[in-house]
Amino acid sequence: AAQQMQGDPSKSLPNHRGIREIETLTDALQQLIRRLLHTEKEKLTFERLSQRDSLTGLANRNGLAQYIEQLPIGTHSIYLCLDLDGFKAVNDTYGHALGDLLLIEVGQRLKQLLPPGGFVARLGGDEFIIVLTHQSVVEAQHLGEQWIAHVSMPYHLEEQTVHIGMSIGLAEQIAGESLEQVMHHADLALYRSKQDGKGCMSVH
Incomplete structure (x- = not known):
């Protein structure tokens, strides 16, 4: 038991x-x-x-799209498409390595004058875009002129002094316009700047 x-x-x-x-x-x-x-x-x-451009550290197209998506509905936005004048000649003369250094420096100069709330991205090649959300068209034009002057100052890279310019196309996003539409308008304005002799800014 x-x-x-x-x-x-x-x-x-x-x-x-x-x-x-x-x-x-x-x-x-x-x-x-x-x-x-x-x-x-x-x-x-x-x-x-x-979402980042591997060369300049700026936002790329994906970063731009992400930024636009998070903006509050109805945000007043102004788009500036920027394209360098004479960049191909720099690449052809000094090589792509120096051209890359130049693009990095351009990105830094654009950021230096970027106002609070502004956004800058590199779309590829020597094309950049800036989005402003707190400025009027007149204020954006004034900033655009400052960017043209700042970017056009000489660059001292690897014992070389390099000169380039910049053209800008500006478009104001109106209610109901998509990112693609306002970008197209800014591109058209940029094309007009190129046709007008470069180194200037056109407004759509």
């Missing part, structure tokens, strides 16, 4: 095989969690990098 009360001793002993299986599953779960966290970190890093 005493033996019956004590029961089978083997049943009270830990099942070592079961413990090993639990440990194995726990390790696998921890490894899975670490991989998921690492993957999420890589995803966030990729998303951040995918």
Whole structure:
């Protein structure tokens, strides 16, 4: 009877095989969690990098689209499309490495005059765009003239003195216009600036 009360001793002993299986599953779960966290970190890093121009550090087209999406509905926006004058000649004369340094410096000069709330991006090549949300058209024109003058000052790169200019096309976004529409209008104004002799600004 005493033996019956004590029961089978083997049943009270830990099942070592079961413990090993639990440990194995726990390790696998921890490894899975670490991989998921690492993957999420890589995803966030990729998303951040995918919105930045790898050369200048400015926003790229994806970054511009992201910026526009987060603007409150009805925000008054003015778009300035900027294109460098004489950049191809710099590349042809001094090489692409110096051309890249020039683009980096141009990006810095654009940022130096960027007012609070302003946004600047590099769309590719020697084309940039600036979005202003707190300025009137007249104020934006004044800023555009300052950018032209600032970007047109000489650059001292790798013992070379380089001169370029800049043309601007300005368009005000009206209610109901999409990003593509206002960008098209700014592009048309930029084309007119190029046709008018470069180094100037046109308003759509």
